[in-house]
Amino acid sequence: MAEIMVIVPVYAYDVYVYRPLALCLKVTARPGGALLPVRLEDEEGDLDLIRIVPREEYCIGCRLCEIHCVVQHSKSKNIIKAFKSERRPVKRVEVEEEGHVSFALQCRHCDEAPCVTACLSGAMSKDPRTGVVTNDPERCVGCWTCILVCPFGAVRRDEADKKAVGKCDLCPDLEVPACVANCPNEALLLVEE
Amino acid sequence: MAATYRYAMVGNSAAAINACDAVRKLDPEGSIILFGEEKYRCYSRPLISYLVAGQIESGGMYYRPPGYYRSMRVDFRKGTRVEAVDAAKRTLTTAEGEKVRWRSLLLATGFKPFIPPVPGLEEIDYLTFVSWDDARRMLARTAKPARVLIVGAGLIGMKAAEAAEARGAKVTVVEKMERVLPQALDEQASRMVWERCREAGIDIVTGQGVAGLEPRGGGKGKAVLDDGGELEFDLLVMAVGVRPRVELAEDAGLQCARGIEVDEYQRTALEGVYAAGDAVSAMDVVLGRPSINALWPVAALQGKYAGMNMAGKEVPYPGCNSMNAVEFFGLPVLSAGIVNPPGDGYEVVTRRGDGDDYRKVVLQGDVLVGMLMAGRIERAGILTGLIQERANVRRVKNFLLEEAFGHIHLPRSVRQERITETAAGIMKAGAARDKGV
Structure with missing residues (x-):
């Protein structure tokens, strides 16, 4: 767990100081991702109710x-290519930060x-079985109405x-x-209901 | 003996389709019949400008996948007009004379273009720009370079202008008011859109109406403006405004001075008759009174609530507000609620950032009642949400225009409740994962 100790200079509080450091450790030392408290599927293979809960503390x-959201949604799924050579997809998770609070x-x-x-x-739909809301890029015309109505600001232009x-x-x-798996602090939890 | 249906939907657009979806979710068995006047399955009306501009293909016009009606077990009557409704006997009659009995009826009759009386207009083969057929006609008539004259710089007129421009036409827009999109946008945003249109080669003449028209045959003609100026055109598009289509509702016995009036359950004054969409005057939470917001998302939401109530689940319509998402030549502009305060008693704060970044909020006391964002539009919905909720924003007033404004600025307890409690549960299974949900 050494990497977690390294990338928690909470008091320095300048993301630009530790972001490259954290990234470096991410690709070299922790290929497996973070420990997770839950499994998604029970033994019978039934659907489990899950949600991602941010823990601002x-x-x-x-x-x-x-960063890992961008990588996961990139063409190559390679962190270097995703940021250095390919067209970079938009991040689908956003950190909000003010003073010492962030999530x-x-x-x-x-x-x-x-x-x-x-x-x-009709590009945006909610799967009646799983409840997952997805956008079909083939049918999406980019009218931005979803951006206008999402009370969480969770939809972005991805051109x-x-x-x-x-x-x-x-x-x-x-x-x-990817966001949950790569959080060094378990500040994003996958919770089963 | 006429066939009897549990649900009858008059209309085949946002409101009616969302009503069908909502009904089916609650009532898998009840029979549904749906009447569509046009010869198409349900398509997205706002996409006609994308179709003409060549940004999407015909297949991209459809609002629901192929086989939608069959999978929802909806008896879909394509190209069928409903002529009369008898609310007492609970029947309706189509133009072909077919009689259908219903137990609950949805009137989702939509809007019709408003055509002002202009001398000479009746002799010209002009277009409105509100249907797939209109789009086809525009495509055909702009196949060769054409001079297109558009009367009205509202949303429909400006989208028609952009589409015609993409077809290589020489476009002129004439607007009575002093600016483009006078209702949806404020002055600053209007100027920005105007600038983009000017750069693209669209001429916009404001403060002028069309006083008269001289036909030259084949849909061509000459327009004479209020100031005596003359404009030659090969194609005329009338986009002055829209009016609710209430003839059927009036025929059924409803008073429709300002659209079809409904209560909070989307019920009309007639037993068993519901209404939703662009023909309806429903609660606008910002204005605090019923209003006609002839907008796709509003129609869809009303349809959804009408459907739930028709199926017996009493859920009040939460109300909506005047919301617009538009983009002209790469400049996106989003707005919600009141963007042009009608008098005193409003606080207006604006911020101009780099380039096209412009944002504005309108407050009434401590309540956010309107917002507009141009250029950088990300996370605009957070403000729309606060407007819709009539939230007290006293504590966050100073942050509203910041790009990073978000839940971080709300009190911790409020934020936690919103993020963790109000969020829905979602399911994910191994099987779904493997295939891609």
């Missing part, structure tokens, strides 16, 4: 969640999702491929979403 504003926030996958109702093209929006998709290719 542990968030140091390092923004590794944002990471992504789409809440609302029950009565305003973005789904407001969507002009990497075409004019469209990007939002948290819970990393369908991963067992644990």
Whole structure:
């Protein structure tokens, strides 16, 4: 757990000082991701109710969640290529920070999702089975109505491929979403209900 | 003997389709019949400008995937107009004379373009720009370089202008008011949009109406403006405004001086008859009174609540406000609530950032009642949410215009409740993961 000790200069409080350091350790020393308290699937393979809960008392504003979100949604899924050579996708999680308080926030996958109702093209939908709210970039025309109505500010313009929006998709290719898996402090928790 | 349906929907756009979705969620069995006047399955009306501009293909116009009606078990009557409603007998009659009985009825009849009386107009084959057919006609008539004259610089007129410009047409817009998008935007944002349009080669003439028209055949003609100026055109688009379509509601016996009036459950004064969408005057939470907001997201929301109530789940419509998301030549502008305060008693704060970054909030005491963001629009919905909730923003007033404004500025207890408690649960399974949810 040495890496966690290194990347917690909470008192320095300048992200630019420790962000490169944290990144460096991330790619070399911790390929497996953080420890997680929950599993998603029970033994029968049933769906479990999950949600991502930010814990501001542990968030140091390092923004590794944002970085790994970008990497996970990049073409190559390679941290160097994603930031240095490819068209960079938009981050789907955002750290809010003011003074000593910070936390990471992504789409809440609302029950009565305003973005789904407001969507002009029908690109934004809520899966009736899983409840996950996803945007279909093929049908999205980039009218920005979802940005206008999301009370969490969780939808952003993502014009990497075409004019469209990007939002948290819970990393369908991963067992644990990248932001949760790569938080050094467990300031993002995956909680089962 | 006429067929009987549990639900009958008159209309085939945002309100009616969202009503069907809401009904089916609560009532998997009840029979639904839906009447669409046009020859298309439900498509997204606001996308016609994208279609004309070549930004999407025809297939991208559809609001729901193919097979939608069948999968929702909706008896879809395409190209069928409902002519009359008898609320006492709970029947309706189509233009073909078919009679259908219903137990609850939704009137989602939408809007119609308002055409002002202009001398000479009736002899010209002009366009409105509100339907897929209009888009097809514009595509056909701009196949060769054309001079397009658009009357009205509201949302429909400006979108028509942008689309025609993308077709290579020489576009002129004539507007009676002194600026473009006078209702949706404030002066500053209007200027910014105007500037973008000017750079793209669109001529905009404000403070002028069309006093008369001289037809030249084939839809071509000459317009004479109020000041005597003359404009030749190959294609005329009338986009002066829209009015609620209330003929059917009036025929059924409803008073519709200002659109179809509904209560908080989207019920009209007639037993079993509901209404939603652009024809309806429903609660505007910012104005504090019913108002017609003929906007896609508002229609969709009303339809959803009408559907839930029709299916027997009594849920009051939360109300909405005047919301607009537009983009002209790469300049996005989002607005909600009151952007042009109608008098004193409002506090207006604006901020101009680099380039096109412009934002504005309108407050009434400690309540946020309006916002506008141009250029950088990220996280605008946080402000829209506060407007919609009529939240007291006294403590965060100074942060509202900051780009980083967010839940961090709210009291910790409020923030925690919003983020962790109000969020819905979501499910994720191994199977869903493997396929990609």
